[in-house]
Amino acid sequence: MSGAYDNVRVGKLKLKGAGKFGTSGSDARERQKKRKKATVVVDEDAIRHGGWWKVEEFSQITGPVAIELFPFSYIKALDDGSFTLGAPHPEGEGPNPEEILIAVRVSDTKIALKSGYDKYLAVSASGKLVGKAEAIGSLEQWEPVFEKGEMALAASNQRFLTCKNETEIMASSDTVGMDEKVKIRSNAQRSEKTTDEEDTDASQVELHYVKQFQCFQDKKIKLNPGAVADLETAKKEGNVHETMLDRREKMKSDRMCK
Incomplete structure (x- = not known):
């Protein structure tokens, strides 16, 4: 047999329980005790939101997401193509189906968002958030802007998403203040962060x-x-x-x- 397998070196077979130089397994067990073990870092914030974790970079925005405007309150799609702010959820509960959107990447910096009614989110001439388009055009593109662990969402009119009077969702702000800071949450499987038990x-x-x-x-x-x-x-x-x-x-x- 030739090829890549020619370079493989076959070592001696080590039996389970056999220690170094054929002695008892005490040495092996001692080394195993000293071996570092990894444990999953618990995401307390995700637990409080029913397993929906906070997106921290653009590459994480894909598939089912929810936009949290205020603590435990998400953007909610209505069947007439409009949007409102959903009622706050209790701790441990995730978003309702009408509060879940599908994120689609359209470029290296922009996404499109589709509601459960199969309509893409856009911004109207007056700055209102609407969901009536069946295809992605320039008005249906959104740009997540990250800075120092926080995020804002810029619409096609170059203004940031905000919520007026806790009910009317607009893209009308030229600057980012407290009302323009939003969170995109995802329940997609992610690579678990690990830490060393010996250092914890x-x-x-x-x-x-x-x-x-x-x-x-x-x-x-x-x-x-x-x-x-x-x-x-x-x-x-x-x-x-x-x-x-x-x-x-x-x-x-x-x-x-x-």
């Missing part, structure tokens, strides 16, 4: 795993009241996950520990 406070590591597995009503997280110092010791000894499991089991509120 033990209490935060435990909180992440409790949130992942605990069955809790009334949205209250229950942590073991025991000293967190035990977790710090367990981290050094390489058995932090076993210790967390014991702590969760004592709480009798974890679906993985019953």
Whole structure:
């Protein structure tokens, strides 16, 4: 056999449990304890918005999105082609179907937004937000502008999206103030940010795993009241996950520990 496989070097077969130089597996286990483990960084903001996370760069704007104008309040499409501000949602709840738009990239800097009524969002001559076009033209193109972790949305008339009197949505502002700062949220799968458990406070590591597995009503997280110092010791000894499991089991509120 020739080709790319010719350059592959075949090493010795290592049996499971065999340590270095054929000794016991204690050395291997010790190395495994010291190996850094990655854990998912919990996005608390996304949890409060029902799993819809805040877009932070242009490349993330695609597919289903929601535009949050005020905390937990999203742009809502009406069947007559107009838009209004939806009622605030409770924490933990995402946008309603009529508040979900489909984002389509039309260039390296601009997007188009389609409502659930299959109409593209545009701005009228008076600056009102409307959704009546069945195709993307110059009026249906929007430019997200990012600066210092915040975002504004510029319309084809070169003005920024804003909400007047908390009901009338317009593209009428020449400058960006508090009322023009919006958030685009997405529920698309994204690459998870990771952090090193060895570099993370033990209490935060435990909180992440409790949130992942605990069955809790009334949205209250229950942590073991025991000293967190035990977790710090367990981290050094390489058995932090076993210790967390014991702590969760004592709480009798974890679906993985019953």
